[in-house]
Amino acid sequence: MVKDKQNALDLMREVFEVLISLGFTPNYKKTSLVHSGKRKIVTGLVVNSDHPTLPKDFKIYIKNSLYYCKKIGPLEHCKRIGFKSVLAFRQHLKGKILFAKSIDPKLGALFESDYFKIIWPDA
Numbered sequence: 001m002v003k004d005k006q007n008a009l010d011l012m013r014e015v016f017e018v019l020i021s022l023g024f025t026p027n028y029k030k031t032s033l034v035h036s037g038k039r040k041i042v043t044g045l046v047v048n049s050d051h052p053t054l055p056k057d058f059k060i061y062i063k064n065s066l067y068y069c070k071k072i073g074p075l076e077h078c079k080r081i082g083f084k085s086v087l088a089f090r091q092h093l094k095g096k097i098l099f100a101k102s103i104d105p106k107l108g109a110l111f112e113s114d115y116f117k118i119i120w121p122d123a
Helices: 002-021 056-071 074-081 086-103 105-116
Strands: none
Touching: 056 074, 056 086, 056 105, 074 086, 086 105
16 A cells, blocks of 8 residues: 555656646645545546546535525525526526536436426516
8 A cells, every 4th residue: 555655656746747847837735645435526526437427516506406496486596595696597507507417418407407497587
């Protein structure tokens, strides 16, 4: 285990040296060595398996937003979560759903189906 960790640290050092030689500045704060059992997130996606997946909190956010928009209406939901514009929230939610659909087409299609059932107020 110690040897593997040392190999990984040596590799990171080599990568940093190459980046620096090419004129780039590595962001050391965003660089970490993550053990095999830990959740690995890159650009907002979980990359523990052979294909990226959506983080659980991202899916919960969309699911909750859809639920409350149907239950209490988009206007009231926006007030409760601090969105001043229902139109901006609508676009925000649609963007998140389309992103989810690009990563997980089945789940994204379910979210999209629920999204289209929401009665949005006129702009």
